[in-house]
Amino acid sequence: MAFPQPRPQVTQLPQHLLRTVECQQGAVRAVRFNADGNYVLTCGSDKSLKLWSVSRGTLLKTYTGHGYEVLDVDSSYDNSQLCSCSSDKTVILWDVASGQVTRKLRGHAGKVNCVQFNEEATVILSGSIDGTVRCWDTRSRRYEPIQILDEARDGISSLKVSEHELLIGSVDGRVRLYDLRMGQIHVDFIGSPITCVCFSRDGQCTLSSSLDSTVRLLDKSTGEMLGEYSGHVNKGYKLDCCLSEKDTHVLSCSEDGHVYFWDLVEGSLSLKLPVGKAVVQSLDFHQTEPRLLTAMEGQVQVWGAEPEDAAVEDG
Amino acid sequence: MASDEDSDEDFVSYGTPLEPLEEDEPIRKPVPVHEQTVKDEKGRYKRFHGAFTGGFSAGYFNTVGTQEGWTPSTFVSSRQQKAERPSARPEDFMDEEDFSEHGIAPREIVTTADFASERKDQLKDKARAVSSLAALIPGDTGLLEELIAPARSSIGVELLRKMGWKDGQGVGPRVKRKHRKQNTDAIKVYGCVMPPNGSEESEEEDDEFAPENVTFAPKDVVPVDFTPKVDSHGLGYRGLNPLQALGGGSESGHINLFTLQSDRASSLFGDRNSGQKRRGGIGGQAFGVGAMENEDVDIYHKDSMSNYDTVLGGEEPGDGLYGWTAPQQYNRKKNDSKRDVMYSGRILDGFALASQGTEIKTVYPPPDLPRDYRPVHYFRPVVDLSTVSPIVAQALQASRGHLSQDAPQKGRHSLDSSQRRDMLGETPLQGPSSVFELIGSKDRERLNEIRGVGKEQNKSVLNLSSAEDRAVVVASAKAAALQAMSSRFQSTTSPAETQASSETQMALNAWSGPTADVGKTFKPFAKNPQKQARYDLYINKLKKGDKDALELSLDTSMTEWERGRERDEFVRSALLYKPSNSSLSSRFTRSKHEDDTDSVEVTRDQENDVDDKQAAVKMKMFGKLTRDTFEWHPDKLLCKRFNVPDPYPGSSSVGMPKIKRDKYSVFNFLTITDGSQVSREASSPSSSSTTLPHLTPEVKKKSRWDEAERVSEHKDPLGAFLSETRSEVSVAKQMEAGAKNQTDSSQASASPEVKVTQSDGKETEPKTEEEEKEEDEEEVRPPMDLFKAIFASSSDEKSSSSSEEDSEEEEVAPSTSEPIQISAETLNPPVSTPSKPSAETSTAQNTQSSSRSAPDKPQDLDEEEFGPRLPPPGFIPPAHSPQLKKQKKKDKEKHKAKKHKKEKKKKKNKKHKHKGKQKKRVDESNSSSDDTDSNSEDENRVVSTSELLQRLKNIRNKR
Structure with missing residues (x-):
C-alpha cells in the first residue's frame, strides 16, 4: 500500500445558522431545495409559492395561481418546471422562468398534501387527503390522470419517487411501496399515521415518521426495521423528516421547536438543533452539501456546516 | 453564353426560360440535347417513347419499359375459362396528362347548355342595345335578334311551343277578366319609346270593353329575365345609361341612377302609355335646344329643390316599389279609389286576393271588479291550538276574537291532503301516510313520551307566571329530552354481540309496519329459487310480526353453518330492502336495467x-x-x-x-x-361514550387519525368525540328533528346551551360521561367565559372576532347539526394559559379570556379534518403549559393576535363615529384619548347592546 487510507472525514452537521428569511407569505408550509440545490422554494399559506436564492437569500420570483394555501412543491430535474399542490384540490405545473401556470390539474377530491415529479419530469404524482395518488402525465394534453392509486384507506400524507418506485405514506398507518418494475405493492404496517416518508440516498432503505413521535428506518426489500429514532415530538402535525446528504444522520422536525439529528447507525441523538419556539414544520436537506433548510411559521432558516463567512467564501 | 446567337441552335426552346446569367458566375457547360431531360409538372422525368408507343408518357407513371411497368397481357382462353372480351374505353389508355387542359381529351367542368343562362353574353347585349339606339329604327335590331335567337328551352317549353304556344302567352285555364285599369300616370319612363308591345296593348284594349260573360285566356306575361349580377356596383345601380343620357330624359334634368328592374325593362322597351313624344337624336342641355325642339323654357339648367325629395318615403312613383310589405297608408291611399280590398302593392303572380277578410277578433272588456276587491291576498295564519302554547293561543284569540269560531268551520285551506282526498273520493296513496310510520316503533314511543312530557309542561306553564318557575320547567324538559336521547343511544349502543339480535329486531320493526305487498319487494335471491322462497317466507313472517320469523323460515335440513350464514344474509337483505324503500318505490318506476349483476x-x-x-x-x-x-x-x-x-x-x-x-x-x-x-x-377506554352501532358508513370511514389519538394516551378526547359526533349526526338528526317539534312546543329546547344561558350564575352542567372522564384526566372547568362573553359582558372586539371567525371558517367547517355542536362546545376544555402580555392594555380580564375562548368553536371543527394537521401560521408557545392542549392554544393565540390588529382598526372607526355623536353633549376632552383603549369602557358599554344583538344573530344563523 503505497498510500495511506484517506482519513475518514468527520461528517459535519449543518448547525450554523447562515440566514433567516422572512418569507412574507403566511406560514411556510413546505420548504424545498430545487433540483441542484442552489435555490429554495417555499410554499406559503397565503396561496403563493416563492423562489429564493440560497446564497443571497433574495426573492427571485413569486408564483401565484393557487386558490388556497400551497402545501408542497417539487422542481423538475432540469429546473425548468415546478409542480405544486394546494388545499384547493389542484396540482399546478409551473413554468419556472415565466411564472405562468402551464397546467392546472384538477381531480382530487380533497386537499393535496404532497406532490412529486418523477425522474424525467414526465409524470407528476400527487397524493391527497382523499386517499388517492394520481399520476398526471405532463407530456400529453390529457387532463385525466394516467392512473389513480387508491389502495390507501386514508389520506395520503407523503410521497416520494425514485427511478421506478413510489413510496407513499398514508394516514392509515401504512407505507406503501409501489414497484413499477416488478408490478408489486409492498405494504408496511406502521400502525400510527404516517407524516413523512423518504428514501435513503442509496435507495436501500425507507424512512418514515409517524404520529407516535417515532422515525423508523426500514429495509426497503424486506420491510425489516433497521433503526428507530425517537425523542422528538410529533403528535399532531404533519412534520417532515429526511436523511443527511451522506445517509449518516436522520433528521426530523419536532413540535418543540428543534430539529433532531440522530446517528443513523447507532440511533443516538447527535444534535438537537434549536430553531425557534414554534413548530418546525418542514425541512429539506441539500443533495450533496451539508446544508439544511427549516421552516417555522413565516420564516425559513438556512443552516450550514460552517459559519457564515466561511460559507460565503465557499459560495 | 446562353444568349449567344450562334449557340441558339443547340438549344431547344421548350419549357421555362433559363435564368439570366450573372457576370461573375462560373461558366456552365451547356447541356447537350441528348442529355436534357424533360420533366412533367410533377417533376417526373418524361421520356419519349415514340410517337405511337405512348409519346412522352406511357404506362402508369411512365413506367413502360421499366421493371415496374406493365407488360401486355397474353391472351389466354380455354374451354373452361373463356376469355372475356374486355370492354375498354379510350380513357383506359390515356394518361392523366391527356385529361388536362391541353391534353387530347380535356376534362373540365362546364355548365351544359341546359343549365346555362339564356343570356349568354352581357357584352353582346350591351352592344346590341347601343346599336339599336344608333339604328334608324331604334331597338329594331335587338328585337329582331331576340326573335331569331335560337331557343334553348326546356322540354316543357318546347312541347308548349309545338302545341302552338308562343313565348309570353299566358298559360292556364281561361279566366273571366275583371275590369282593371292601370294607373299608368305615375310611371314615368324616360328614354326612347319603342314600338308598342303587342301583348300588353291588346290586353289593355280588351280591358276597355270587357263583356261580363266572356272568358279570356290568361294574361300574357312579359317573361322576366333574371340577370345575374356580374358587376361590382351596388345593388340597383346601373351606371350611366347611354339610352337615357343621350336619348332623352332631358326633362327630368336629373338622371336617376337607381331605378327598379321593371322600370328599366320598360325603359328598354319603351312605354306606350308614357304619352311622350318620341325624341330622336341627341338632346339635352349640353347641346342646347335644337331647331325641332320647342323647349326653350329651360335652356339654362337651374337645379331647384323641387328635383329632390324632401320627405323620406313620401310620394312614391307607381306600384310595386314597396312590394307586398308596403306601408299601409300607402296602400290605402291607392285602394280608396279602386276597391276596398286590402292588398299591398301589386298582386304577385300566382296569388289571388282573399275573397273575404280575416275575422276581426272580438275583444271583450274585463269584468268589473267588485268594489271591495283588494289585489293582494292575505293569508290568514292558521294556528293549531294544540301546538302553540296556551298563552300565545289566548293572545291570539284575544286579538282576533273569532279563533274559536273559525276552528269548526274549516276553510278550504285549513284542510289537509287526506281530508281533501276524502271529500273528493280519491283512493288513498300507497305507503305510509306520515313520517312517523317510517320511524321504528321504539323511536315512536319515545317521541310520544317526549310529546307527553311537553304537553304536561304546557299545562303547568299555564300556571307559571314568574320567570324562575319557567326556568325550572325548562330545565326539567331538557333533562327529559336528554334522557330520551341517551336512552336511544343506549338501546343501540349495545355491544357487538347483541348487534345481530338488534338487527333482527330492526328488520322486524321495519317490516311489521304497513308495507307494500311482497310482489313488489326486491328479490335478492332470485338466482336461487329455493332460497328466494325461504326468504319470501321470512319476509312474510316478518310482516305478520312474527318474532322468530328467521328461525322458522330457514331450512332445517341445512347444516348449522349454512343456516347461520343464511340467517345473516336474510337479515341483511331484509334491512337493505326494507319497505321504506318500497313505499318510495310505489312512487317511482323501476329502472330499465335492474341491477341483476349480483357480483x-x-x-x-x-x-x-x-x-x-x-x-x-x-x-x-x-x-x-x-x-x-x-x-x-x-x-x-x-x-x-x-x-x-x-x-x-x-x-x-x-x-x-x-x-x-x-x-x-x-x-x-x-x-x-x-x-x-x-x-x-x-x-379502548375512551370508547365507552363512543360505541355506536356501526351502521353508518361514516363510522367505518373514520380517520385513523382520530383512532390513533384515542389509542395513544387520549391526548385529544375532544377531537375524537367531535369526530364521533359528526358521524352520529346523521343518526341523531332525524331523531332530533322529531324531537324538536315536540320540545319546541313546550319551549324546552334540548340543547344545553339554552339552559346555561338562563341559569347564568349556576354551574349546573349536564354531566355526560365524557365530561366526567375528562375531569378525571385534567382539570375541567366549564367554559363560563364563553357564555359570559356571549351574554353577560361584551366587547366589540369579541363580536367582531366572532363574525370574522364565521366568515373565515364557513367554508372550512362543515355544518353539523346544532345541538351536538353546542354540546361539544360546552365540553370544551378550559383555557388555562397564563395571560399573555398582549397588545391590549386595559381590556377587562374576562374579555380577554373570552376572546380566547370564542374562537375555540370553529377551531375544534377544524380539527375534525383527517390526517396530520398543519401548524398554525404563527404562534408563541405558552411559557409553561401542559403538553396536552398545546395546539389548541396555539391556534387561539394565533387568532387572537390576528384579531387584535383588525379590531383595533375597527375600534378606531367606531370611536370616531361615536365621538361625532358625543360631541354635542361632551366637550372636546377626549381629543387626547385618541388612540387606544384608555377610555374604552364607555364605548364598550355603549356598543355592547348592538354588538350583543349581532352576536346573537350570528349564533342563530349558525343554527
Whole structure:
C-alpha cells in the first residue's frame, strides 16, 4: 500500500445558522431545495409559492395561481418546471422562468398534501387527503390522470419517487411501496399515521415518521426495521423528516421547536438543533452539501456546516 | 453564353426560360440535347417513347419499359375459362396528362347548355342595345335578334311551343277578366319609346270593353329575365345609361341612377302609355335646344329643390316599389279609389286576393271588479291550538276574537291532503301516510313520551307566571329530552354481540309496519329459487310480526353453518330492502336495467389481520409480519413514462387485480367491515361514550387519525368525540328533528346551551360521561367565559372576532347539526394559559379570556379534518403549559393576535363615529384619548347592546 487510507472525514452537521428569511407569505408550509440545490422554494399559506436564492437569500420570483394555501412543491430535474399542490384540490405545473401556470390539474377530491415529479419530469404524482395518488402525465394534453392509486384507506400524507418506485405514506398507518418494475405493492404496517416518508440516498432503505413521535428506518426489500429514532415530538402535525446528504444522520422536525439529528447507525441523538419556539414544520436537506433548510411559521432558516463567512467564501 | 446567337441552335426552346446569367458566375457547360431531360409538372422525368408507343408518357407513371411497368397481357382462353372480351374505353389508355387542359381529351367542368343562362353574353347585349339606339329604327335590331335567337328551352317549353304556344302567352285555364285599369300616370319612363308591345296593348284594349260573360285566356306575361349580377356596383345601380343620357330624359334634368328592374325593362322597351313624344337624336342641355325642339323654357339648367325629395318615403312613383310589405297608408291611399280590398302593392303572380277578410277578433272588456276587491291576498295564519302554547293561543284569540269560531268551520285551506282526498273520493296513496310510520316503533314511543312530557309542561306553564318557575320547567324538559336521547343511544349502543339480535329486531320493526305487498319487494335471491322462497317466507313472517320469523323460515335440513350464514344474509337483505324503500318505490318506476349483476368487484388480495400486525409493531418485529405484498398492475403509459418495461405485458387490468364476488354474500360486507377495529374500539377506554352501532358508513370511514389519538394516551378526547359526533349526526338528526317539534312546543329546547344561558350564575352542567372522564384526566372547568362573553359582558372586539371567525371558517367547517355542536362546545376544555402580555392594555380580564375562548368553536371543527394537521401560521408557545392542549392554544393565540390588529382598526372607526355623536353633549376632552383603549369602557358599554344583538344573530344563523 503505497498510500495511506484517506482519513475518514468527520461528517459535519449543518448547525450554523447562515440566514433567516422572512418569507412574507403566511406560514411556510413546505420548504424545498430545487433540483441542484442552489435555490429554495417555499410554499406559503397565503396561496403563493416563492423562489429564493440560497446564497443571497433574495426573492427571485413569486408564483401565484393557487386558490388556497400551497402545501408542497417539487422542481423538475432540469429546473425548468415546478409542480405544486394546494388545499384547493389542484396540482399546478409551473413554468419556472415565466411564472405562468402551464397546467392546472384538477381531480382530487380533497386537499393535496404532497406532490412529486418523477425522474424525467414526465409524470407528476400527487397524493391527497382523499386517499388517492394520481399520476398526471405532463407530456400529453390529457387532463385525466394516467392512473389513480387508491389502495390507501386514508389520506395520503407523503410521497416520494425514485427511478421506478413510489413510496407513499398514508394516514392509515401504512407505507406503501409501489414497484413499477416488478408490478408489486409492498405494504408496511406502521400502525400510527404516517407524516413523512423518504428514501435513503442509496435507495436501500425507507424512512418514515409517524404520529407516535417515532422515525423508523426500514429495509426497503424486506420491510425489516433497521433503526428507530425517537425523542422528538410529533403528535399532531404533519412534520417532515429526511436523511443527511451522506445517509449518516436522520433528521426530523419536532413540535418543540428543534430539529433532531440522530446517528443513523447507532440511533443516538447527535444534535438537537434549536430553531425557534414554534413548530418546525418542514425541512429539506441539500443533495450533496451539508446544508439544511427549516421552516417555522413565516420564516425559513438556512443552516450550514460552517459559519457564515466561511460559507460565503465557499459560495 | 446562353444568349449567344450562334449557340441558339443547340438549344431547344421548350419549357421555362433559363435564368439570366450573372457576370461573375462560373461558366456552365451547356447541356447537350441528348442529355436534357424533360420533366412533367410533377417533376417526373418524361421520356419519349415514340410517337405511337405512348409519346412522352406511357404506362402508369411512365413506367413502360421499366421493371415496374406493365407488360401486355397474353391472351389466354380455354374451354373452361373463356376469355372475356374486355370492354375498354379510350380513357383506359390515356394518361392523366391527356385529361388536362391541353391534353387530347380535356376534362373540365362546364355548365351544359341546359343549365346555362339564356343570356349568354352581357357584352353582346350591351352592344346590341347601343346599336339599336344608333339604328334608324331604334331597338329594331335587338328585337329582331331576340326573335331569331335560337331557343334553348326546356322540354316543357318546347312541347308548349309545338302545341302552338308562343313565348309570353299566358298559360292556364281561361279566366273571366275583371275590369282593371292601370294607373299608368305615375310611371314615368324616360328614354326612347319603342314600338308598342303587342301583348300588353291588346290586353289593355280588351280591358276597355270587357263583356261580363266572356272568358279570356290568361294574361300574357312579359317573361322576366333574371340577370345575374356580374358587376361590382351596388345593388340597383346601373351606371350611366347611354339610352337615357343621350336619348332623352332631358326633362327630368336629373338622371336617376337607381331605378327598379321593371322600370328599366320598360325603359328598354319603351312605354306606350308614357304619352311622350318620341325624341330622336341627341338632346339635352349640353347641346342646347335644337331647331325641332320647342323647349326653350329651360335652356339654362337651374337645379331647384323641387328635383329632390324632401320627405323620406313620401310620394312614391307607381306600384310595386314597396312590394307586398308596403306601408299601409300607402296602400290605402291607392285602394280608396279602386276597391276596398286590402292588398299591398301589386298582386304577385300566382296569388289571388282573399275573397273575404280575416275575422276581426272580438275583444271583450274585463269584468268589473267588485268594489271591495283588494289585489293582494292575505293569508290568514292558521294556528293549531294544540301546538302553540296556551298563552300565545289566548293572545291570539284575544286579538282576533273569532279563533274559536273559525276552528269548526274549516276553510278550504285549513284542510289537509287526506281530508281533501276524502271529500273528493280519491283512493288513498300507497305507503305510509306520515313520517312517523317510517320511524321504528321504539323511536315512536319515545317521541310520544317526549310529546307527553311537553304537553304536561304546557299545562303547568299555564300556571307559571314568574320567570324562575319557567326556568325550572325548562330545565326539567331538557333533562327529559336528554334522557330520551341517551336512552336511544343506549338501546343501540349495545355491544357487538347483541348487534345481530338488534338487527333482527330492526328488520322486524321495519317490516311489521304497513308495507307494500311482497310482489313488489326486491328479490335478492332470485338466482336461487329455493332460497328466494325461504326468504319470501321470512319476509312474510316478518310482516305478520312474527318474532322468530328467521328461525322458522330457514331450512332445517341445512347444516348449522349454512343456516347461520343464511340467517345473516336474510337479515341483511331484509334491512337493505326494507319497505321504506318500497313505499318510495310505489312512487317511482323501476329502472330499465335492474341491477341483476349480483357480483361486486372486490380486490382479490385482502390484507391480513390488522391485530397481528399491531402486535408485531408493538414488539417491533417489523418485516414479514408487517409486510404484505400484492400484485399490482401499473398503467402501460405509466411504465412508459417511467422508462420501465411493463411487468404484466399481457394484462389489460390496472391496479390491484379484482375478482367478482357475489354481491349479496354477507362475507363481502364482513370483510370490509373491519371486525378487529370494532373490537378494539370497544376495548379502548375512551370508547365507552363512543360505541355506536356501526351502521353508518361514516363510522367505518373514520380517520385513523382520530383512532390513533384515542389509542395513544387520549391526548385529544375532544377531537375524537367531535369526530364521533359528526358521524352520529346523521343518526341523531332525524331523531332530533322529531324531537324538536315536540320540545319546541313546550319551549324546552334540548340543547344545553339554552339552559346555561338562563341559569347564568349556576354551574349546573349536564354531566355526560365524557365530561366526567375528562375531569378525571385534567382539570375541567366549564367554559363560563364563553357564555359570559356571549351574554353577560361584551366587547366589540369579541363580536367582531366572532363574525370574522364565521366568515373565515364557513367554508372550512362543515355544518353539523346544532345541538351536538353546542354540546361539544360546552365540553370544551378550559383555557388555562397564563395571560399573555398582549397588545391590549386595559381590556377587562374576562374579555380577554373570552376572546380566547370564542374562537375555540370553529377551531375544534377544524380539527375534525383527517390526517396530520398543519401548524398554525404563527404562534408563541405558552411559557409553561401542559403538553396536552398545546395546539389548541396555539391556534387561539394565533387568532387572537390576528384579531387584535383588525379590531383595533375597527375600534378606531367606531370611536370616531361615536365621538361625532358625543360631541354635542361632551366637550372636546377626549381629543387626547385618541388612540387606544384608555377610555374604552364607555364605548364598550355603549356598543355592547348592538354588538350583543349581532352576536346573537350570528349564533342563530349558525343554527
